[in-house]
Amino acid sequence: MTQIHPTALVDPAAELAEGVVVGAYSIIGPHVRVGAATEIGPHCVVEGHTTIGRSNRILQFASIGAPPQDKKYAGEPTRLEIGDGNTFREFVTVNTGTVQDAGVTRIGSDNWIMAYVHIAHDCQLGDHIILANSVQLAGHVHLGDWVFLGGLTGVHQFVRVGAHAMTAFQSRLAQDVPPFVTAGGNPSEAQSINAEGLRRRGYSSERIALVKQMYRLLYRKGLTLDAARQQIDALRGEVPEADTDIALMQTFLAQASRGIVR
CATH class of the missing domain: 2.160.10.10 (Hexapeptide repeat proteins)
Incomplete structure (x- = not known):
């Protein structure tokens, strides 16, 4: 009743x-x-x-x-x-x-x-x-599935946060946060991947390792965004279960009109 x-x-x-x-x-x-x-x-x-x-x-x-x-x-x-x-x-x-x-x-x-x-x-x-x-x-603002935003996070209009991404306490987001990425600061910077969150959702160690590879290509190799996307695409097939993660990342980056956190 x-x-x-x-x-x-x-x-x-x-x-x-x-x-x-x-x-x-x-x-x-x-x-x-x-x-x-x-x-x-x-x-x-x-x-x-x-x-x-x-x-x-x-x-x-x-x-x-x-x-x-x-x-x-x-x-x-x-x-x-x-x-x-x-x-x-x-x-x-x-x-x-x-x-x-x-x-x-x-x-x-x-x-x-x-x-x-x-x-x-x-x-x-x-x-x-x-x-x-x-x-x-x-x-x-658009938030993907499994996003976690820490307390007092502020998100600028039109910003997108990809699936499985995470922010630290008191983060300020003025640019997009790609899937799987942990960001923090004012303004926010990319810090790592949300590995613990992925483990809790049943991601295998091999799949997490490939997500880490994508992160390194985006943030640790000094590549342009276009060059990083090309190398990320080349990872397809290495860990078949992670091909959906590659597709998720590529789709997100193609739509990143505000740029991504660096």
Whole structure:
């Protein structure tokens, strides 16, 4: 059964699936759809054209689906789409998209979003991401699957962070972070690969070794980006299970319009 606290204000037009819980003093707007077994804690606001999947947890004082912080926004019915199994901790803020981009902010599934995180308009987040306390994402940021951003990391608008990448505490990202790379500093610099994260995800030692080779070609051989990409491509077939990692890296580098962290 859906459980709505007597003090909560839920618009009659909102769609709440079976098992949804809405805590005390929370507000749910008319264009909101919430999937089964999602829990919305006390003092939350969920508004805008927002769709939330199954089994999410939204803790107290979160603001989900508020209008974008963009002076060009003129009230267009832009959207926020959230997948399944995410956790949003205290005071998280997530905004809808803008018509200057795809018109939608998207968050995938099984993400862990810690307190005071801000996810701005038109951000695109994959799955299994961890954003530590007070991470701040500007508009149009893209995060791949399994990204981990350390506490107080700030990400400039339009920056992309590749799958399995990681940042240290208080990092400032103004350029793209390629897949598998660990970066840190202000401004951030590449430091290593996220080897421990890959081991935890079942990567073999041979596959991790090939990822390290890609990193050395990008950052340790003094090559231009084009030359590094050519040599990375030449690694195909050496470790067949890592060919997908090479393809992931090559696709990311081909789209790195802001340049990559160095």
